[in-house]
Amino acid sequence: MKNYLPLFFIIFLCFEAYAQNKYFSRDGKISFYSKAPVEDIEAHHNQVSSIINMENGDIVFSMLIKGFQFEKALMQEHFNENYLESEKYPKSVFEGRITNFNDLDLSKDGEYDLKITGQLTIHGVTKEYSTDAKLKRTGDKLQGTCTFKVKVADHKIKIPSTVVDNIAEVVDVNVDIVYQPYKK
Amino acid sequence: MSTWISCTNPIKNEYEKVFFLLFLFPLLSFSQEDLLGMLEEESEKTAEPEYAYATFKATRIVNTQSIENVPKKDLLFVIQHRFGRINEGIYDLFGLDYSTIRFGFDYGITDRVTVGIGRSSYQKTYDGTLKLKLARQVKGAKNFPLSISWFFQASLVTLRTEEGEPEISTQQRMAYVNQILIARKFSPKFSFQLSPALVHRNLVMDEEQPNDIWALGAGGRFKLSQRVSLNVDYVYQFNNPQKGSVYYDMLAVGFDIETGGHVFSLHITNSHGMLDRYFIAETTGDITNGDLYFGFNINRVFHLGK
Numbered sequence: 001m002k003n004y005l006p007l008f009f010i011i012f013l014c015f016e017a018y019a020q021n022k023y024f025s026r027d028g029k030i031s032f033y034s035k036a037p038v039e040d041i042e043a044h045h046n047q048v049s050s051i052i053n054m055e056n057g058d059i060v061f062s063m064l065i066k067g068f069q070f071e072k073a074l075m076q077e078h079f080n081e082n083y084l085e086s087e088k089y090p091k092s093v094f095e096g097r098i099t100n101f102n103d104l105d106l107s108k109d110g111e112y113d114l115k116i117t118g119q120l121t122i123h124g125v126t127k128e129y130s131t132d133a134k135l136k137r138t139g140d141k142l143q144g145t146c147t148f149k150v151k152v153a154d155h156k157i158k159i160p161s162t163v164v165d166n167i168a169e170v171v172d173v174n175v176d177i178v179y180q181p182y183k184k
Numbered sequence: 185m186s187t188w189i190s191c192t193n194p195i196k197n198e199y200e201k202v203f204f205l206l207f208l209f210p211l212l213s214f215s216q217e218d219l220l221g222m223l224e225e226e227s228e229k230t231a232e233p234e235y236a237y238a239t240f241k242a243t244r245i246v247n248t249q250s251i252e253n254v255p256k257k258d259l260l261f262v263i264q265h266r267f268g269r270i271n272e273g274i275y276d277l278f279g280l281d282y283s284t285i286r287f288g289f290d291y292g293i294t295d296r297v298t299v300g301i302g303r304s305s306y307q308k309t310y311d312g313t314l315k316l317k318l319a320r321q322v323k324g325a326k327n328f329p330l331s332i333s334w335f336f337q338a339s340l341v342t343l344r345t346e347e348g349e350p351e352i353s354t355q356q357r358m359a360y361v362n363q364i365l366i367a368r369k370f371s372p373k374f375s376f377q378l379s380p381a382l383v384h385r386n387l388v389m390d391e392e393q394p395n396d397i398w399a400l401g402a403g404g405r406f407k408l409s410q411r412v413s414l415n416v417d418y419v420y421q422f423n424n425p426q427k428g429s430v431y432y433d434m435l436a437v438g439f440d441i442e443t444g445g446h447v448f449s450l451h452i453t454n455s456h457g458m459l460d461r462y463f464i465a466e467t468t469g470d471i472t473n474g475d476l477y478f479g480f481n482i483n484r485v486f487h488l489g490k
Contacts, residue, residue, distance in 0.1 A: 022222075026230060049227045051219045060219040062227060066234065072487045073255030073295070078444065081238045082410045087372045095220060160411070163444045182222075 021054040023142050028177030030063065032150070034168040041075065041167065043068040050177050052142065057101025059116065061094035061175075083157050089124040096120075096129075111136045116146070125155040133175075142179040147172060236321035239331060239369040239377075242447045242483050243290065243298075243315075245403035245417040246436035247455060247463045248379055251331045251367035253317055254292035257489040262302075263287045264458045266479040269469070279478060286458045288313075291488075306457045311339040321368060330368050335379075337361040337460050356387035361460045363401070376404040381419070383465040390426070397465035398422040405440070413440045415449070419464050434467040438479075449481040 028048035034041040048063040065086035070076040080086040096118015098104075104112050114133040119126050133146035151170050152159060159167050240250035243260065254260045264286040268279030276282065288302025288311070296317035303310050319332040341357045360383070367377035379401035388395055403417030419434040421427055438451025454469030454476055455462065469475035 022219075024222075024226065026226060047230075047232075049223050051223055053219060058219055060223055062220065062223045064227075073258060074445075074485050074487070077238050078442075081372075082442075085372075085410075093220065158410075160443075166444065 022182035023052045023054060023179035024182035025050050025177045025179045028061075028175070030061075030176075031174045032068075033172045033174075035172075036166050036168045038165045041070070043070045043076070043079065045069070048175075048177065050144075050179070051182065052098075052144070052179060054106060057098035059094075059096050059098060059118070061092075063092050064090055065092055066090065083159075084123055089122075092120070092122045094118055094120045094129075099130075106135065106137060106142075109137050109139065114144075120150075122150065122155040123157050127154050140181055144175065144177045144179065146175040148175075149173070231325050233322045233326035234324040236323075236331060236369040239321070239367050239375045240405055240415075241413060241440045241442050242449060242481070244449070244481065245377060245405065246415050246438045246449065246451045247434060247453060247458065247460075248377075248401045248403055248417045248419065249315065249333075249335045249363065249365060249460065250403070251317075251333055251365050251377060253295060253298045253315055253333070254290045254485070256292045256295045257487070258292050259486045259488050260290040260292075260300075261287070261484045261486065262290065262481060264479065264481045266306075266453075266456060266458055266477050268477065270452075270476045270478060271474040284456065284458070290315075302459075304457070304459050304462075306459070306462065308342045309339050309459055309462075310342065311337055311459055313337045330366055332367075333365040335361070335363040335365055335460075339459055339461050352387060359383065359385040359461045361464065363460070373407040374404065376402075378402055381460075381464050383461050385461070385465070390430075392425050394423060394425070397424055399464050401464070408439075411442045414438075415440055415451070419467075421465065424465065430468065431465070432467050432470055434463045435471060436463075445484060447481075447483040449479075449483070451479050451481075452476050453479060 026049045027046060028050050029044065029046050030048045031042060031044040045063055045067045047067050048061060050061045052059045065084045066080055068079065070079065096116050099115045099117050106112060112135045114135050115130070116133050117128070117130040120129045129148060131146055131148040133144060136143045149170050150173055153169065240252050242250065243252045243254065244250055266284050268276055268282030270278045272279050284304070284306045286302055286304040288300055290298050290300035292298050298315040300313040301311065314336045316334045317331070318334055319328060319330065321331040322328050337360065339359050340354065345352055361381060363379050363381040365377060365379045367375060369375045381399045381401060383397045383399065385395050399419050399421045401417060401419045403415065405413045405415045407413045416437050421433055424431050432454060434453065434455045436451050436453035436455065438449050441448040454471050455467040456469065456477055457463055457466060469477065
């Protein structure tokens with residue numbers, strides 16, 4: 001047993017290292033845009049929380065569906081009540097990783113092109129997504145931005161035929177998150 | 185001896201391996217699941233209170249006012265129709281030959297303050313309303329089980345007096361409704377509301393009628409699908425001496441159908457009047473006699489500003 005003692009130390013050191021290499025945000029921005037023949041709809045969320053593990057490139061997002069702000073209150077109500085059913089499925093979660101993490105040295109200041117793959121859950125339906133993203137490092141600050149498309153039907157969000165011209169089948173999603181080192 | 189040692193050593197090693205792995209285990213599981221766990225923990229620290237929304241689809245349950253206000257800077261145009269009595273029979277196409285209407289505009293000054301004006305063809309009545317949200321149902325960081333509003337309506341009857349009848353002053357033609365709305369959204373599907381009310385009429389035509397009628401409204405909705413709900417409301421009058429002979433308690437049953445920009449309400453009720461003072465205090469339809477009216481309302485919201 002004595003022989004393993006140094007190993008335990010190493011393990012604990014690893015824990016330390018993990019904690020230090022996490023970057024966190026609680027006020028990330030995600031917005032989506034729906035362009036349809038009758039009207040364009042956009043909604044903004046300013047309280048997305050996210051963590052990047054700079055040790056292995058793991059990345060997670062979590063947000064409350066109710067946090068999306070629309071210009072029209074009625075739209076916001078319908079979004080929650082009829083489309084996303086936010087009382088039944090309150091959160092949207094993404095669990096993924098930076099697939100080209102090992103090819104990059106993200107410890108230096110600069111802009112990097114990332115490839116991200118992971119599982120995105122919206123409306124209780126999980127689907128795999130892959131997208132390109134950018135990460136900009138300035139000292140201790142990381143800014144991640146990304147744009148991708150979500151097909152509404154992929155997440156079993158039903159659009160009735162009466163409003164089919166008002167809501168796009170595919171919405172554009174923009175992500176813009178500024179991370180700071182995570183402190184417990 | 186040596187074989188005995190060589191035999192036990194692997195077992196001992198096995199033990200240590202397991203022990204060692206146990207220590208490694210938290211390290212291994214310290215991946216995505218824990219990242220998510222950390223996120224949950226963090227977001228709970230800053231969780232915002234969750235206010236109940238869409239307790240009802242429209243600003244009326246069927247006849248009675250619901251807890252819903254018009255959102256800030258939205259203008260709600262309501263057009264209400266009430267046809268004649270269904271038991272008039274086929275000659276009047278079950279009342280469809282006769283229609284009374286009310287149309288009104290309600291505007292959200294803030295999310296909690298709604299003002300409105302309206303005009304009913306029934307008794308040629310103009311009305312002005314104020315609905316004030318006093319408390320909101322909320323859970324999470326804050327907790328309160330009910331939404332509470334105050335509703336006030338002033339109405340003016342402009343129907344001309346017939347020849348030979350004494351003139352009635354404008355003041356005498358006024359009536360006022362004061363009502364407290366107490367609602368709870370029990371689940372996404374089910375909401376219930378109690379609405380104690382006082383109707384004051386400056387002048388009553390019948391000697392037996394008091395100027396003040398005290399009443400209690402009760403109503404609820406049950407969502408049948410995302411866009412359709414079954415709504416019921418009832419108003420019980422406490423002190424109407426002519427209840428059961430001239431006036432009756434109001435009952436209404438209907439469906440709310442929401443299509444995006446519009447909410448349609450289709451209903452059957454024993455009240456001819458659509459204005460609060462009429463259906464609370466002056467409902468004349470006797471349900472046991474089949475005095476029922478078919479009605480429908482259209483609610484349309486216009487968004488006027490940011």
